[in-house]
Amino acid sequence: MARAGTTARKTRNQMEKRQAIFEAALDVFSEKGLRGATLEQVAKAAGLSKQNVVYYFAGKDEIYAELLESLLQKWVQPLHDLTADGDPMDEILTYVSRKVQMSRNMPRESRLFATEILHGAPRLGEVLPTDLKALVDEKAAIIQGWMDAGKLAPLDPHHLIFSIWAMTQHYADFDVQVRSVLGSERSATRFEDAERFIKDMLIRTLRP
Amino acid sequence: MARAGTTARKTRNQMEKRQAIFEAALDVFSEKGLRGATLEQVAKAAGLSKQNVVYYFAGKDEIYAELLESLLQKWVQPLHDLTADGDPMDEILTYVSRKVQMSRNMPRESRLFATEILHGAPRLGEVLPTDLKALVDEKAAIIQGWMDAGKLAPLDPHHLIFSIWAMTQHYADFDVQVRSVLGSERSATRFEDAERFIKDMLIRTLRP
DNA sequence: ATGATTTCTGCACGATCGGTCAACATTTTT
DNA sequence: AAAAATGTTGACCGATCGTGCAGAAATCAT
Known part of the structure; x- marks a missing residue:
């Protein structure tokens, strides 16, 4: 054949x-x-x-396209798992944990998506304004509900999600820079330190 | 010739x-x-x-290398301008302002550095662990001093700087994604909204 | 075993890219 | 104006890359 x-x-x-x-x-x-x-x-x-x-x-492009598609689901899974059921602060801190964990264990996937989006996401352009937007809007609505109920301090939920993406993925995408700046000793615990820092920051920020 | x-x-x-x-x-x-x-x-x-x-x-590589070098100074200038002289919170919020401004006005530069670091920074590998580390260490020490004096809540200054880098540059590097998720209406004010959000977050976080 | 199917390789084409070189054109210097 | 230095272009080369294709090799079905 x-x-x-x-x-x-x-x-x-x-x-x-x-x-x-x-x-x-x-x-x-x-x-x-x-x-x-x-x-x-x-x-x-x-x-x-x-x-x-x-x-x-x-061909080459097909490998890349299929690879991207096959990873997309896994990549947004943590956000999917953020539900209205649990305690607001717990849900968000768990989301942060999983995102930091992904940066630590799946840095290649993180860099792959980062490069793709950085260059204009020509192969994701269709799915971003539809699927991803719908997902983020849905979760932002949940967070907004928590804020309206007085369980979290009122902040823009979309930008809150962006900030979590940015801070967590930073440690995968810019790992060389992080390690260079921290030095060899402090680099060993960079993911634990980052998780603690980001969580502290969000606790202080979101406490009603 | x-x-x-x-x-x-x-x-x-x-x-x-x-x-x-x-x-x-x-x-x-x-x-x-x-x-x-x-x-x-x-x-x-x-x-x-x-x-x-x-x-x-x-040749091509020389253009790239010289371009990178010529932009490096301008790129870290805002952090240079963070001094121990001013009011702690003001200094940090001003730094955020300038970083957001750079994401808005110099997205190409941001993406250039992002791509370079993302791919292992083969052309910056020398300067990151020396110059950049020294600069960040110096500014982290200043912030640490403010925290020790009780003027800011105690947090890891290095990761604080990382988080500011991450959140501000996110809006330049992943602009396509940000705009896709926000939709056309909300995209118009994304930089103002981001600046306000990040500042709010830092104020709540750093308030002693 | 033997024929069919799947898997793999050798060979090579066409396209693209970075870079060279000689010749030509323009500007500056004397 | 002559000469020298600077600037620009056309033709081209070697290398690399993605890809196509015929057929060998291995595996499987009967």
């Missing part, structure tokens, strides 16, 4: 190889960007030949 | 052309990244031919 993946049906082997390519692509793309990375670097990182990679994916 | 710029002496014309190339390079590099941008795109944006650009600069 000409190429794998032309049909929706995927064998076990195909899934594994595709997964290996995804993993390699995440490594390479997050470090060098889409345009800065080469197919051969991805292939080598996946332990395959360049032509073999093309057998499993139509 | 083989090339301009081989000697340190620069004529008026050379300075102007080099400036035009810098301006064009800032446009192109901040949007596409170093590897994603081509010399011809820079040349076209500068109104010159590709060969003519190479006449004024040794």
